[in-house]
Amino acid sequence: MKLFVFLCFSQALLCALVCGHHGGPHDDDHDHHDQPHHKNESEALLPISTANLKLSFKLFYHLAALHPHENFFYSPMSISIAFSLLSLGAKSKTLSQIHEGLGFNTSSISEEMIHKGFQNLLKIIKEQKDGFKLDIANALFIDNKLNLLEKFIDDAKKFYRSEAIATDFHKVQEAVEQINSYVEKKTNGNIKDLLDNLDPLTTLVIINTISFKGSWVEAFNVDHTREEDFHVDKNTVVKVPMMTRQGEYNIGYISEAECTVVEVPYKGNITAVFMLPDKGKLHDAGKAFQNLTEEAWNNAMKSREIILSIPKFSISGELDLVKELEHLGITDVFSDHADLSGITEDSRLKVSKAVHKAVLKVDEEGTEASAATAVGITKFSLPQHIKINRPFFISIFRKDISVEVFSGRIINPTR
DSSP states (O other), X not given: OBBOOOOOOOOSSOOXXXXXXXXXXXXXXXXXXXHHHHHHHHHHTHHHHHHHHHHHHHHHHHHHHHOTTSOEEEOHHHHHHHHHHXXXXXXXXXXXXXXXXXXXXXXXSOHHHHHHHHHHHHHHHHHOOSSEEEEEEEEEEEETXXXXXXXXXXXXXXXHOOEEEEEOTTSHHHHHHHHHHHHHHHTTTSSOSOOOOOOTTBOEEEEEEEEEEEOBSSOOOGGGOEEXXXXXXXXXXXXXXXXXXXXXXXXXEETTTTEEEEEEEBSSSEEEEEEEEOTTOHHHHHHHHTTOOHHHHHHHXXXXXXXXXXXXXXXXXXXXXXXXXXXXXXXGGGSTTOOOTTTOSOTTOOBOOXXXXXXXXXXXXXXXXXXXXXXXXXXXXXXXXXXXXXXXEEEEEEGGGTEEEEEEEESOTTO
């Protein structure tokens, strides 16, 4: 008997690499009412946010080395949630590998604290009221003949708000359609027909979905979008619709990474971070970020009036997490050595498949019409022009709870 774990991750606007909780000029402009409510919760989430960053860094540098000339993007938060949900049923070495692979220091944090941390994270996300839409859903598609332990079902519901859905995996096509329908609904139609088929021995599918829709604090005027060159490398130039607006942004030059950084805030507590390495410094900048201190970041970042141009694009991609997470030390759960006896008493369970799929969309939409045309561009006394027209890192970062939601690198926005 096999366990098939399917991890589905969806997003709508931006994703990238970020080095920590970065403040910006817009931090004080929005959601003051949320700060007292979340203060203690944010502190309680520190182990989760710390592990989140560790996982993001490890996966980022692994993917950067493995795919030096390709786009990639992912949700470290989603990976953590889905595999921590799975860890409810893991024991012995399988359990310790999952926790350590996700970035948790198991000598200083208990298993109960980890699950309560994610419980608190999901509670905060569910309570959000305005500014942006970040929805997370977890589901267990359970074979009708599989007897799951009651404690696993109860804990999955208690800590991860996971729903249990009865599934007849012997009717493979019906099971595929059932799961695809769930994924399409939970990702607001961004991911359709995700699953082609299932292993005939599948008994349990764990689904985690994330859907993000944000509104820029200041939208880009569609009338200012022009087709321009994007320099993929010294020999390759592609045409992209380039969005442009003039306004005040938190920006800086990180000399240690030879990289220009611009924070573009959404309404609410989420910020998109664009990191543009100097020409020819893409790979060096990626390595330098892992040693960058928060002090160095904060010292470099200042609020300034600039002209900002970023490409308008849409990308989808997929990761085989079995292969990727094995490089991070999570191995037993995918092998015959897996101990998932906390899910069912059947000792033959293992994860046979884990897939991460993300959808990325960047466009002008961002706020009310009045804000879309708030600032024009003139030909006189122009401020510095920051143009994201070569490979860059991007990120979506939930500032109030210090959690990176999405991370990635864009080499060619037309792919």
